[in-house]
Amino acid sequence: MRQYKETGAVLDFTQGLDIRLLDDADIADINEMRLRNIHFAWDNTKEDLTQHFRAYAEKALHKPHGRLGTVYVLTNYNSTMEENLSRISILFDMGYDPYVMVYDKPHAPKEIRHLQRWCNNKIIFKTVPRFEDYAP
Secondary structure, three states: HHHHHHOOOEEEEEEEEEEOOOOHHHHHHHHHHHEEEEEEOOOOOOOOHHHHHHHHHOOOOOOHHHHHOEEEEEEEOOOOOHHHHHHHHHHHHHEEEEEEEEEHHHOOOOOHHHHHHHHOHHHHHOOOOOOOHOOO
């Protein structure tokens, strides 16, 4: 992190950083970087990462595109629709930009593909805040 910071380059962390590994020193380094965007991932529904995302939200200074960063949300892999919607809601409410990734998309249920379109199309997402109200 310190090496990235010292370059002075504008950075775009497009690979999902592991929020579980960030400590206060890492967040302080990130705060001193010139960022275009930062991405995290929340793939495993069996692991509640809410506290990690909350800790970053409390200490982060960067808000690319007005949000804390993008969080890839893996769906269709050991997750229920309720778990998917919960992660999306938690992240959005904290100030992150959730981005649905679909595992095995060609074989995914239609509802999962609709979830991806609803969440990832920010015009739809901001206009229809509840997936239950979305009519594809």
